[in-house]
Amino acid sequence: MVRQFEDGLAFARAMDEQDPLRRFKERFYIPQDGIYMDGNSCGLCSRDAEETLLRALDDWKTYGIDVWSHPEANYFLYQDRLASLMAPLIGAKGSEVTICTNTTINIHKALATFYHPTPERFRILLDDLNFPTDKYAVDSQVKLHGLDPADAVKVVPSRDGKTLHEEDLIEAMTEDVCLILLPAVLYRSSYLVDMKKIADAARDRGIICGFDLSHSIGSVPHDFAAIDCDFAVWCNYKYLNGGPGAIAGLYINEKHFDRGPGLAGWQGNRKDTQFDLNMNFEPAHYAGAWQTGTQPILSMAPIEGSLRMFAEAGIEQVRAKSLNLTAYLMYLIDEKLKTWGFSYGNPTQDDRRGGHVALEHEDAIRINKALKDRGVIPDFRYPNVIRLAPVAFYVSYEDVYRLVEILIDIMESRAYEQYDGHRGTVA
Ligand SMILES: Cc1ncc(COP(=O)(O)O)c(C=O)c1O
Known part of the structure; x- marks a missing residue:
């Protein structure tokens, strides 16, 4: 499926305006009011649950x-x-x-x-x-x-x-x-x-x-x-x-x-x-x-x-939004993060891709830690993968856009260099 994405916050907000599932986000507790990208490890608590x-x-x-x-x-x-x-x-x-x-x-x-x-x-x-x-x-x-x-x-x-x-x-x-x-x-x-x-x-x-x-x-x-x-x-x-x-x-x-x-x-x-x-x-x-x-x-x-x-919501709608969000994230990675040494290790075709993007970088451990300190909750898989799951129920297009802006800031400011590259026991 061919999708037309654009850079910029206005575009992300316009996508959110048209999103038929946008009403669901407020029914979830979002930790620290941050950007939660770890629903493929532990999904969030909803008011319904x-x-x-x-x-x-x-x-x-x-x-x-x-x-x-x-x-x-x-x-x-x-x-x-x-x-x-x-x-x-x-x-x-x-x-x-x-x-x-x-x-x-x-x-x-x-x-x-x-x-x-x-x-x-x-x-x-x-x-x-x-x-x-x-x-x-x-x-x-x-x-x-x-x-x-x-x-x-x-x-x-x-x-x-x-x-x-x-x-x-x-x-x-x-x-x-x-x-x-x-x-x-x-x-x-x-x-x-x-x-x-x-x-x-x-x-x-x-x-x-x-x-x-x-x-x-x-x-x-x-x-x-x-x-x-x-x-x-x-x-x-x-x-x-x-x-x-x-x-x-x-x-x-x-x-x-x-x-x-x-x-x-x-x-x-x-x-x-x-x-x-x-x-x-x-x-x-x-x-x-x-x-x-x-x-x-x-x-x-x-x-x-x-x-x-x-x-x-209907699972088909959930899937459609999930595919859009992961495609949008891949678009932003191509446009804005490749120059910083990022790539993705997930399939690009819709019928071959699950619900997350496998962002790859040689400094993934340290970048992952820097993301956590900036209110983004990702998930790290050794040695070089940051898994990012934009879950359709509670992640917006604006969240995805902001996540990429945060990554750019971490790279531009070299903030990730202050973190150690140790794995820890729980990723
Ligand atoms: C593919 C897969 N199977 C099984 C499990 C673990 O399942 P459980 O702890 O419920 O036994 C996981 C945990 O992440 C998993 O990713």
């Missing part, structure tokens, strides 16, 4: 144990209500989505369900740019089967350390491979994987296919009815603004409901017989079967308010 969290707290105060079954509160089925609100973000049915535990545990749940190695088919296919927890989980599952990850986990290397070539991954789908797990959007470079191409190729070869949507959900819409992969996992604390450490998401394709969960617990039992407390597990016939223990209501509640905002 606060309201549903406080309502859950009130319900607990009012109902005690009856919070689970009270006709108004009825938190016993809260995960199903939230799943129905979340499913449209990925084009899935509400029955195929549930929210539980964290992303890493949900990978374990999926592998416990789908990974059944045989002497002929035992390999799991991964890429080398996914977030490491996915590999840790896969390695440990392989070991639980008495196998050696060095042999059973096949990691397809990226050609350039930034992108994945789908043809390389498909070529690696040999007969000994039984499962593939890939990210939808790469957490460093923002590269958006062609998920349908991968899922189609995997299905043709009888390979179970799963995706980690942590860096796409709430930013990039998915059409799971068309992608038709087997499972997916994701964090709800990034673009979904569910709160730090919010309970995570899990998608199970309905064609697998008969399998039941690999890891079972009483909350995954059929709801109508759960309180019969039989010793024999009767799995529910929907993604809710992958629930295990009691749901953390207070961790789930903010997600309700946040999902209401997505329903109100």
Whole structure:
């Protein structure tokens, strides 16, 4: 898509005037009234999320144990209500989505369900740019089967350390491979994987296919009815603004409901017989079967308010603004920051780019620290990437413009030179 951008504050303000989502920004708490560009690590608290969290707290105060079954509160089925609100973000049915535990545990749940190695088919296919927890989980599952990850986990290397070539991954789908797990959007470079191409190729070869949507959900819409992969996992604390450490998401394709969960617990039992407390597990016939223990209501509640905002805004509008903002940021980098040694390591094409820009500079650590001292909250990834996520709900075009002006000032004044180049333990 060709976009016409201009330099200058007036242009940025004009873009904000026309922005159909501009009303949402005032519903968020923006830390230090700064420019928040880290929604791909921890999304912001909205008044809507606060309201549903406080309502859950009130319900607990009012109902005690009856919070689970009270006709108004009825938190016993809260995960199903939230799943129905979340499913449209990925084009899935509400029955195929549930929210539980964290992303890493949900990978374990999926592998416990789908990974059944045989002497002929035992390999799991991964890429080398996914977030490491996915590999840790896969390695440990392989070991639980008495196998050696060095042999059973096949990691397809990226050609350039930034992108994945789908043809390389498909070529690696040999007969000994039984499962593939890939990210939808790469957490460093923002590269958006062609998920349908991968899922189609995997299905043709009888390979179970799963995706980690942590860096796409709430930013990039998915059409799971068309992608038709087997499972997916994701964090709800990034673009979904569910709160730090919010309970995570899990998608199970309905064609697998008969399998039941690999890891079972009483909350995954059929709801109508759960309180019969039989010793024999009767799995529910929907993604809710992958629930295990009691749901953390207070961790789930903010997600309700946040999902209401997505329903109100529409994920397509969110994506359209996000693409515009990242394109505008790239335009300003080209126009104004290249002379200072900046470049970006993310794809430029709309259909290949997630929700953030991977700004690169050899002094990125020090520049990142200087940005933080000037009220910009970015995110640093070693050795040279400053991730900038202009989240559609709470970042304006003026914010993007001001961010670039701040970067120019940091470079012109050489202010970044006063910071040390140590990484620290938390980036
Ligand atoms: C792609 C991806 N998967 C998983 C995680 C971690 O998930 P959790 O801490 O919920 O297990 C992250 C965290 O940033 C991530 O980026």
